[in-house]
Every structure is written in C-alpha cells, then in structure tokens.
Amino acid sequence: MNNLPEVKNSITLKMLKLIFSIYVLVASSTTIIQMGVEYYSAKKNLKAELEGYTKMFSLDLAAALWDFDREAIQRISSGIMEVPVINGVAVLDLENNGKKVIYSAGCLSENSTLKEKPNKPEKELISFSLENDAYEFPIEYFLLNNPIKVGTIILHSDTGIIFKRLKPGFTTLIINSIIKSLALFIIFLTVGKILLTKPLSIIVASLNKLDFQDLDKYRPINIKSDYDNEFKLIEKAFNSMIERLFKSKSRLISLQNELIKSNELLEIKIAERTKELSQKNKLLDELSKTDPLTSVANRRFFNEILEQEYRRLGRVSTHLSLIICDIDYFKTYNDLYGHQAGDKCLKAVADQLKAKVKRKNDCVARYGGEEFAIVLPDTNLESAVKLAEKIRKEVEYLGIKHEKPDNLSQVVTISMGVACSTIALDEKECCFSELIERADKSLYRAKELGRNRVEFAD
Amino acid sequence: MKKTIIILISLTIFSVFPFKFDASANSDKSSSEIVIVINNWSSQMVLSRIVGSLFNEMGYDVSYAKMEISQQWGALARGIAHVQVEVWEGTMDKMFNKMVEQGRIIDAGAYTATTREEWWYPDYVEEYCPGLPDWKALKKCYKIFAVPETYPKGRYLAGPWEKPEESRIRGLDLNFATIIVKESNELWIELDKAYKEKKPIVLFNWTPNWIDIYYKGKFIEFPEYDPKCDTDPSWGINPYYMYDCGNPKSGWLKKAAWSGINKKWPGSLQALKNVSLDSRMFAQMTALMVVDKMPPEQAAQKWIKDNYKLWESWVPVNFKKRKTDE
Incomplete structure (x- = not known):
C-alpha cells in the first residue's frame, strides 16, 4: 500500500466506503428491527409475566x-407492589355489577391516571387503563369448581421497565453490531490490501x-498468486x-542505424551534388557572363559591370574609363578566311586583351561582333589611352595574317576609342550612356582616321 | 301426616338431584330457590335440611350448596347462597360480625344453646394426668398423649377447620404436636377407640355436640379468652406471642342470611329467626346422623317427625294463615 501513490478517487477506498456504508445501513436496520422485535417480545412477555404474578x-x-x-x-396488593416490574396496582371490586376501586397504589394511585369513575361504563374504564401501559386481569373465585368473577386487578408496568430489562440485551446487540462492522471493515481493508492494493502497487511500481531507453533492464511484473485472477491477466498482458515493445525497440534501433547510415550516404551525395x-x-x-567564343565577358555582363x-564613381572611385575596340576589316577577314578563322581571330584578339588587362576589377567584354570593350575603374583617361595603345600594339604584334583592303598592314589590327568619366553619382544615368557614346565616337573617329589606332574623347 | 309425607318427598327429591351450583346465580337472576349452605359437620347438615323443610313449608323452593366455611361468606354476601344455619362464635365470629356490620348479611338470631370449642379429653384421662382440666397439667404429662408420629411430643387431634392451634401450642409453650384429621368423623372414631381402651387422648371438641350424650369429658381450661389475645402479643402469659389463651366460653350460635332474602322470599327471614334449639336438642339431632347412621335428609325427617310442633311453630303466622285459607 505504501508503494501505491495517493489516489484521490481510489476504487478500493470507494468500494470499501460503499460496501461498509451499505453494511452499516443494513446492520443498523436489522439491529433496529431486532431491537423492535425484542421490545415487542419483551412487552408481550411482560404481559405474560404480569399474568403469572396475577395467578x-x-x-x-x-x-x-x-x-x-x-x-x-391491601396486604396482598402491597405485596404485588414489591414485584420489581410492577409500578402500579389497582384492585377493582365488581360488587353489584359496578366497578369500584378498592385499592390502588403506585402510578395507579388515586392521584395519578386511574381514578374511580362511578358513572362510567365498565368498558370505558378498561380502555382508559390499557392506554396507560396497564394490563387488566380478571380475578376469579372458584366456588365448587365454578369460576366467579369477583374483581379485577390492573397492573401497570411502563416502557421504562421494559427498556431497563432490555438494556443489557440492547447493549450487547449494539456492541455486537459495532464489533461486526469493525471486523468487516478491518477484514475488507486487509483483504483489499492483499487482493487489490498490493497487486496494484506492484503494477504501478x-x-x-518502465523506461523505454532501458527496456532490456526492465523486470517483468510478478504478482504472487497461485491462481489466475484479473491481476494475473493484467500481469500477463x-x-x-x-x-x-522490446522487440519493436530492437527493430527500431536496427532501422534507426540503417537510417543513420542512409543519411550519411545521402549527405555525402548531397554534398557531392x-x-x-x-x-x-x-x-x-x-557562361551567362562570358562570351562562349572568346571567354571574355559578354555584352550583358559588360552592362552590369559598367553600371x-x-x-x-563619385562615391568610391574618382575615374571610370571605357575602351571600345573593333577588329579592323573583320568582315573581310571572314570572307577571306572563313568563319572558323574569324572565330580564331576573335579569340586571339580577346586573349590578348585579357592578357593585358590584369587588374582584378578591370573587365574585358565582347561588346558585339568583332567589337570588344574594356571597363577600367579608377583609371583616368591617360592611363586608359596608354593601356589601349599598348593593347593595340600587342594585337598587331600577334601578326595574324589579314589581307586588308587598305593594304597598309597585312595583319590583323584593331581600332580603339577611349573615354573617361569623372561625373558625380547623381548624374549617372545620362553619363553612363554618354560614356559609351563618347567611347564609341572615339572608335569611329579612329576608324575614320585610318584604323589601327587609338582615339580618345576629352 | 300429610305434611310429613310432603316433606319426606321433597327431601328425597333434593337427595336424588344433587345441588347444581350456577356460578352466575345471584339475587338478580331468575333463580327462585333459597340456597342453604351445607358444611361438613353433622349438626349443620341435619339442621340445614330441617330449615329447608321449613321454607318448603312456606312454599319456597330450596336447594343446598355444600361449601367450606371460608367460601360461605362471599356466597352469602353476594346472594349466591342465602342461609347458613350454624354460625359458631368460636370459629366464625370475626367474618360474621364484619359482614353484618357491612350490611352484606343479616344476623338471623341466636339459638338458646351456647357454644364452646376447645381441647377436650374424656374424664378417665384425669387419672393419668392429675391437675386436669387446668392446662398447666399438660405441660407435665404431655408424654402420655404421645403416639409414634409425635413422640416424644403429645398428640393433639385437631378438626379439619382452620384453627390457630399451632400458635396456641407455641404461645403456651406446650410440648404437643397437632395431627389434623380430614373429616370430623375421624375425631369421633379416634375418641371411641381411645375411650373403649381408656387410653389418654386430647382432641378438638365443641358443644353442643352429640358427643355430650355418649362420652363424658371436659374441656381443657386454658387462660381466659380476651380479644387482645388474638391481636396483641404482649397480652397474656407469653409476652412474645399471640394466642396464649383459650377459646371463648359460652359462645353464641347464630344463623345468618343474605341481606336480600326477605325481599325476595318474604317471611323467610322471620322463619329463620324463629328457629331455636337448645344444646340438648342439638346433641339429639346430631346423634341421629352420627350414632344412628342416618343420612342427613333422613335424620332431618326423623327429627321433624319427633319435634313437629316445635318445627311447625317456626313457620311465620302469615304463612300459616295463608295455608289455612288454601
């Protein structure tokens, strides 16, 4: 019972209360009934006893x-009054068919309930007497074996005397009931402990x-009982x-390990992927930023970088220069040497441009067809022109054969326009276009002035 | 003679049809018979029949109710019985006087005979016990009266009536034991037996009694009776006990009747009052039954026959006239 935690609505306690209450109710009822029967029996016996005394x-x-x-x-009546159960006596004479009280004592004395009523009929007096716990017995005189009613004796014995007599019996009865009730209570409590609480304690404990982490260490429930009962069924179940659970857990662990392994593999695969x-x-x-042929930035990336x-400009840097270059007579080159040679030419020129533009933030891009653009942050116009000239020369030095219509040079050359911007940030939009335009105009001017040259916008 | 025949017939009828007592019989009931109490001694039995015949003579029906003395007073008071022809002072005075005082019964007059009830012995006993009839002589010679049942105490043979004999023996410190006979006849049988053998005997006797005629003897003279003797222990020679005295001497012998007798049976009380006998007549009357062994009815018949004039004189005058008119 000590192992069982306190339960507010214990079934055992409820059963005990219910059964005990019903028992107490039944026991009390039967005791009261028994006492009632004893009382009426005693009252009946009392009448018989009084009749015996009368006899x-x-x-x-x-x-x-x-x-x-x-x-x-008077002498005899006084003697009757000595009988403990009698507390009133009256002797009535039936002389002349009347009814005359000739002796009365105790609670039937003249000062109490029984009084002589000369003008009242006999029956009335009798009923009056009987209502007061009085018992009336005729007194007969035997004359030549014939009974002659000569009088009446009324004996009074009140309820108190009956209770006084029944007191030891009643006390025994009540004590008996209490002992029985207590015995039942203790027996039920003990039996309840043995049959209900103890097995329940074992189960609850x-x-x-029970810990799922240590199921293998778990000891099975063991209710000591020689026969199958409900708790045994619970124990088995x-x-x-x-x-x-143990089997499931083992399987689960196995699956879990497999899962972990799978996860690890998956993670590796994911990492790889x-x-x-x-x-x-x-x-x-x-690829999205690079021109596939020349491996330099494409036009879209060029725009992003330039923007x-x-x-x-104006916030971090003070100058931004742009070089736009175009392979001279490149259409002719294609016509003369085919597109594959044209592509090779483009790639060679681009490679040369990349080789000369070394700074990290500088950007070489294919601006379109045979045009390339070089974005040069933090580069003033002078530096940009020098770089352009240097590049132009290097391309020429590549010596890629090209029979140009102008016959000035039989190698591939490039024309270049340079522009530089120092414009503040708030004017950027117009100046961004303007920078390209100026570089582009410089390129045209270089074209116009004979190609293979560098022109710049002031 | 004619009257005698009628009486005889009526007596015979009464003897053939024994008394049937009706418990409910009383003055209010329709019973028209005069009920005469019959006791258990001879003179009373015979005299009751004689008086019964007297009532018959007056035209009243008569029945007889045998009962104890102790029963008769209530019966007479309630009108269940109507006449008692012998009321002895020695044994019945207290109840008789009380009943008369309460008006329940009527004193119907005394006989001329006086009564005495006492310890009695035959004259020859005086030879064995000098000093008799003085009671003190009994203190010395009690052993001569002893019988095996009482030895060494002397035997006192008492009658079947309630008497304070044991109290008297104790009060007077007599060394006697009481033997009570069942019927009075046993007294006379014992007396006769002792008388013939001249053996000492002391027994209850009374007068008038037929014994007076056939056996000579005397009453023991105990200390004189006084009413205090029956009620006050300090009175008398023994200060501790009552009844240290003898019975009254020269007591009266009376007749008693139910208080309503004369109303129901007019003249009956007068007739009863008229009845008077002396001691000798009592003795003779009783002897008819005891000595001559006649049944009481026959003894009565014989007595009336022998004393017809006296008997007839008891009939009230009115009834004689009426009879004459008839």
Missing part, C-alpha cells in the same frame, strides 16, 4: 375479594520503473506488451 396472587386475592376483606386486599551544382552554377554563371562601376 400467583390470584387465589389469595380472590379469597380476600370474595370475603370483602379490605385489609387482606513496475509501470513507474503487460509482460507480453513489454516483450513486444551540391558541389557539382555549385560548380555548374558557377560555370553557368560564368556597377558607374555607381561606384
């Missing part, structure tokens, strides 16, 4: 009444110890459940 005295009393011997009547994807993205990004650098 004991009746011969002498009858003789005294017969002889109208008042002294003897086992359940409290519970132990069976634990067994199943991610890396691959990243590389591909990077490639894709580069980005233009925004930095």
Whole structure:
C-alpha cells in the first residue's frame, strides 16, 4: 500500500466506503428491527409475566375479594407492589355489577391516571387503563369448581421497565453490531490490501520503473498468486506488451542505424551534388557572363559591370574609363578566311586583351561582333589611352595574317576609342550612356582616321 | 301426616338431584330457590335440611350448596347462597360480625344453646394426668398423649377447620404436636377407640355436640379468652406471642342470611329467626346422623317427625294463615 501513490478517487477506498456504508445501513436496520422485535417480545412477555404474578396472587386475592376483606386486599396488593416490574396496582371490586376501586397504589394511585369513575361504563374504564401501559386481569373465585368473577386487578408496568430489562440485551446487540462492522471493515481493508492494493502497487511500481531507453533492464511484473485472477491477466498482458515493445525497440534501433547510415550516404551525395551544382552554377554563371567564343565577358555582363562601376564613381572611385575596340576589316577577314578563322581571330584578339588587362576589377567584354570593350575603374583617361595603345600594339604584334583592303598592314589590327568619366553619382544615368557614346565616337573617329589606332574623347 | 309425607318427598327429591351450583346465580337472576349452605359437620347438615323443610313449608323452593366455611361468606354476601344455619362464635365470629356490620348479611338470631370449642379429653384421662382440666397439667404429662408420629411430643387431634392451634401450642409453650384429621368423623372414631381402651387422648371438641350424650369429658381450661389475645402479643402469659389463651366460653350460635332474602322470599327471614334449639336438642339431632347412621335428609325427617310442633311453630303466622285459607 505504501508503494501505491495517493489516489484521490481510489476504487478500493470507494468500494470499501460503499460496501461498509451499505453494511452499516443494513446492520443498523436489522439491529433496529431486532431491537423492535425484542421490545415487542419483551412487552408481550411482560404481559405474560404480569399474568403469572396475577395467578400467583390470584387465589389469595380472590379469597380476600370474595370475603370483602379490605385489609387482606391491601396486604396482598402491597405485596404485588414489591414485584420489581410492577409500578402500579389497582384492585377493582365488581360488587353489584359496578366497578369500584378498592385499592390502588403506585402510578395507579388515586392521584395519578386511574381514578374511580362511578358513572362510567365498565368498558370505558378498561380502555382508559390499557392506554396507560396497564394490563387488566380478571380475578376469579372458584366456588365448587365454578369460576366467579369477583374483581379485577390492573397492573401497570411502563416502557421504562421494559427498556431497563432490555438494556443489557440492547447493549450487547449494539456492541455486537459495532464489533461486526469493525471486523468487516478491518477484514475488507486487509483483504483489499492483499487482493487489490498490493497487486496494484506492484503494477504501478513496475509501470513507474518502465523506461523505454532501458527496456532490456526492465523486470517483468510478478504478482504472487497461485491462481489466475484479473491481476494475473493484467500481469500477463503487460509482460507480453513489454516483450513486444522490446522487440519493436530492437527493430527500431536496427532501422534507426540503417537510417543513420542512409543519411550519411545521402549527405555525402548531397554534398557531392551540391558541389557539382555549385560548380555548374558557377560555370553557368560564368557562361551567362562570358562570351562562349572568346571567354571574355559578354555584352550583358559588360552592362552590369559598367553600371556597377558607374555607381561606384563619385562615391568610391574618382575615374571610370571605357575602351571600345573593333577588329579592323573583320568582315573581310571572314570572307577571306572563313568563319572558323574569324572565330580564331576573335579569340586571339580577346586573349590578348585579357592578357593585358590584369587588374582584378578591370573587365574585358565582347561588346558585339568583332567589337570588344574594356571597363577600367579608377583609371583616368591617360592611363586608359596608354593601356589601349599598348593593347593595340600587342594585337598587331600577334601578326595574324589579314589581307586588308587598305593594304597598309597585312595583319590583323584593331581600332580603339577611349573615354573617361569623372561625373558625380547623381548624374549617372545620362553619363553612363554618354560614356559609351563618347567611347564609341572615339572608335569611329579612329576608324575614320585610318584604323589601327587609338582615339580618345576629352 | 300429610305434611310429613310432603316433606319426606321433597327431601328425597333434593337427595336424588344433587345441588347444581350456577356460578352466575345471584339475587338478580331468575333463580327462585333459597340456597342453604351445607358444611361438613353433622349438626349443620341435619339442621340445614330441617330449615329447608321449613321454607318448603312456606312454599319456597330450596336447594343446598355444600361449601367450606371460608367460601360461605362471599356466597352469602353476594346472594349466591342465602342461609347458613350454624354460625359458631368460636370459629366464625370475626367474618360474621364484619359482614353484618357491612350490611352484606343479616344476623338471623341466636339459638338458646351456647357454644364452646376447645381441647377436650374424656374424664378417665384425669387419672393419668392429675391437675386436669387446668392446662398447666399438660405441660407435665404431655408424654402420655404421645403416639409414634409425635413422640416424644403429645398428640393433639385437631378438626379439619382452620384453627390457630399451632400458635396456641407455641404461645403456651406446650410440648404437643397437632395431627389434623380430614373429616370430623375421624375425631369421633379416634375418641371411641381411645375411650373403649381408656387410653389418654386430647382432641378438638365443641358443644353442643352429640358427643355430650355418649362420652363424658371436659374441656381443657386454658387462660381466659380476651380479644387482645388474638391481636396483641404482649397480652397474656407469653409476652412474645399471640394466642396464649383459650377459646371463648359460652359462645353464641347464630344463623345468618343474605341481606336480600326477605325481599325476595318474604317471611323467610322471620322463619329463620324463629328457629331455636337448645344444646340438648342439638346433641339429639346430631346423634341421629352420627350414632344412628342416618343420612342427613333422613335424620332431618326423623327429627321433624319427633319435634313437629316445635318445627311447625317456626313457620311465620302469615304463612300459616295463608295455608289455612288454601
């Protein structure tokens, strides 16, 4: 019982209360009924007892009444009054068909309930007497074996006397009931503990110890009982459940291990794929920014870089230069040497441009067809022109054969327009276009002035 | 003679049809018979029949109710019985006087005979016990009266009536034991037996009694009776006990009747009052039954026959006239 935590609405306690209450109710009822029966039996016996006393005295009393011997009547009646159960006596004479109280004592004395009523009929007096716990017995005198009613004796014995008599019996009865009730209570409590609380404690203790992490250490419930009962069934069911749980857990652990391994593999695969994807993205990004033929930035990326650098202008940097270059007579080259040679030419020129533009933030881009653009942040016009000239020469030095119509040079050459901007940020939009336009105009001017040269806008 | 025949017939009828007592019989009931109490001694039995015949003579029906002395007072008071022809002072004075005082019964007059009830012995006993009839002589010679049942105490033979004999023996410190006979006849049988053998005997006797005629003897003279003797222990020679005295001497012998007798049976009380006998007549009357062994009815018949004039004189005058008119 000590192992069982306190329960507010314990079934055992409820059963105990219910059964005990019903028992107490039934026991009290039966005790009261028994007491009632005892009381009425005692009352009946009392009447019989009084009748017995009357018979004991009746011969002498009858003789005294017969002889109208008042002294003897008084003497005998006084003797009757000595009987413990009698607390009132009245002797009535039936002389002349009347009813005359010739002796009365105790609670039937003249000062109490029984009084002589000369003008009242006999019946009335009798009923009046009987209502007051009085018992009336006729007194008969035997003359030649014939009974002659000579008087009446009324004996009074009140309820108190009956209770006084029944007191030991009633006390025993009540004590008996109390002992029985207490015995039942203790028996039920003990039996309840043995049959209900103890097995429940074992079950509850086992359940409290139950830890899924340590199922293998779990001890099965063991209710000590020689025969199958409800708790044994619970024990079997519970132990069976634990067994199943244990198996399930083992399987789960196995699955979990498999899962972990799978996860690890998956993670590796994901990492690989991610890396691959990243590389591909990077490639894709580069591809999206790069011209596939020349591997320099394409026109779209060129625009982004130029816009980005233009925004930095005035805030981070003070100068932004742009070089636009165009392969001279490139259409002719294609016509003469085919497109594949044209592509090779473009790639060679682009490679040369990349080789000469080394700063990290500088950007070489294919501006279109045979045009290239070089964005040069933090580069003033002078530096940009010098770089352009240097590039132009290097391209020429490549010596890529090209039979140009002007016959000035039989190698591939490039014309270049340079422009530089120092415009503040708030004027960027117009100046961004204007920078390209100015570089572009410088390029045209270089074309116009004979090609293979560098022109710049002031 | 004619009257005698009628009486005889009526007596015979009464003897053939024994008394049937009706418990409910009383003055209010329709019973028209005068009920005469019959006791258990001879003179009373015979005299009751004689008086019964007297009532018959007056034209009233008569029945007889045998009962104890103790029963008769209530019966007479309630009108269940109507006449008692012998009321002895020695044994019945208290109840008789009380009943008369309460008006329940009527004193119907005394006989000329006086009564005495006492311890009695035959004259020859005086030879064995000098000093008799003085009671003190009994203190010395009690052993001569002893019988095996009482030895060494002397035997006192008492009658079947309630008498304070044991109290008297104790009060007077007599070394006697009481033997009570069942019927009075046993007294006379014992007396006769002792008388013939001249053996000492002391027994209850009374007068008038037929014994007076056939056996000579005397009453023991105990200390003189006084009413206090029956009620006050300090009175008398023994200060601790009552009844240290003898019975009254020269007591009266009376007749008693139910208080309503004369109303129901006019003249009956007068007739009863008229009845008077002396001691000798009582003795003779009783002897007819005891000595001559006649049944009481026959003894009565014989007595009336022998004393017809006296008997007839008891009939009230009115009834004689009426009879004459008839």
